[in-house]
Amino acid sequence: MKKLGLLLIVVLLLAPAVTAQDMAHEPWTCPEGYDGQTLSIFNWSTYIAEDTVPNFEEACGVTVNYDIYESNEAMLARIRQGNPGYDIIVPSGGTVQRMAEEMLLIPLDMEMIPNVANVIPDLLGAAYDPENEYSLPYQWGTVGVGYRTEVFPDGINSWDQVWEHDGPVAWLDDRQTMLGIAHLFLGNDPNTTDADEISAARDYLIDKGGNVVTVAADDGQVLLERGDVDIAIEYNGDILQISWDCECDDYAYAIPDEGSNVWIDNLSIPVDAPNPELANVFIDYILDAKVGADLTNYIWYASPNQASIESGYIDEEILNDPAIFPPAEQVAKLFAIIDVGAEAEELINNAWDELLIFLGQ
CATH class of the missing domain: 3.40.190.10 (Periplasmic binding protein-like II)
Structure with missing residues (x-):
């Protein structure tokens, strides 16, 4: 990393x-x-x-x-x-x-x-x-937050703005990245293989998932463009592509100050x-x-x-x-995903599946 x-x-x-x-x-x-x-x-x-x-x-x-x-x-x-x-x-x-x-x-x-x-x-x-x-x-590239500028005219600079938003949000269907973001808040290695820490990250996301309407398979930008969500956790280029396509300032992308995935x-x-x-x-x-x-x-x-x-x-x-x-200074706060091995991969998959069930996905 x-x-x-x-x-x-x-x-x-x-x-x-x-x-x-x-x-x-x-x-x-x-x-x-x-x-x-x-x-x-x-x-x-x-x-x-x-x-x-x-x-x-x-x-x-x-x-x-x-x-x-x-x-x-x-x-x-x-x-x-x-x-x-x-x-x-x-x-x-x-x-x-x-x-x-x-x-x-x-x-x-x-x-x-x-x-x-x-x-x-x-x-x-x-x-x-x-x-x-x-x-x-x-x-x-990076994973970060795509958002509608009319909803967030002052921008987004923290994951807390995502967790606490009272409108519809789409998460990215990338289990290691999403759990890794939770690990940032919990003070753990984003690539941890510890079962208790993986469970804690799952529970953290469950607690923060009340505004999630979908866990998007790399098409959160489409939901954002249609107005189905106010926020989409997505790959930077996907958000920038819709901004370029519309030739408008309706959408923006940000890497929260706490860090994210590169x-x-x-x-x-x-x-x-x-x-x-x-x-x-x-x-x-x-x-x-x-x-x-x-x-x-x-x-x-x-x-x-x-x-x-x-x-x-x-x-x-x-x-x-x-x-x-x-x-x-932003890059210094980014984490890269590494291969965590078969045993930890199974723990991560199980934690993610449990999270999706809780979110109704």
Whole structure:
């Protein structure tokens, strides 16, 4: 957890200060020999630019099948049952570690991924995959509070404003993150494996859940946009996307002062992938400076791509937005999820299921 926090501070101090340089850039070209092949991608919803896949299909002469999931747990359960044919998945850090330990990932072929040189060096070698044998960074961001500005004209700066709000609230269906937030208030390690502490976090959330109308599977931003809720605990980019789409100031995103979750999502190849060679080519494509910048400009998450940042391809509005690149003093209060092991995972799953029952979800 400390390692990830320090690495992100380096990124945050670097990225907003970069001045657009308009560096010359050769368009990415696909290696020969893939014409007519198929690549199958399993990614989070609302997590890719409109032209990312079509441009790859055109460059390589291939067909891409694209499915979505709403949580690491859902993706992991699907792969554990036997890979139904996916070549690319996008697991978060702790899930990479867990899948590697369960032999559910195959090693990347770095000789096929020369654009690994574009990744911010301090984001390589994270604790969940020290040699980057199984993963390379895709995007990174935070979990925080999306809210309707007409309800909170002075903003939100504390989780207590979420717990105490007398209007409808949506929580994120991410058990380790939500329990981790409770642990912050209880003075426990957000990645604790202690049964009593996990139970205490469950009870804390039960006590604070009186205003919860839904536990949203990564679509809290939709509920916020429809006016179904005043607050949605969500990923930062999802909230920023609806603000961008409406070209309005009706929604805002905040990281509460007490802290929250920071994450890195990664590109990985699951075991039994039908086309791992083309999967490596796709990873290299995503790590291209222009492709990576276009991705960030569309989905509003922070890029791990140093070449994208230095090239001037990423919009200055994004580089200078503290909701995307938070200041170092906020980063110091963020926690990263790690793999807690099978025994603690079962405790967390049971605690979360009990919480959902209590909330009527």
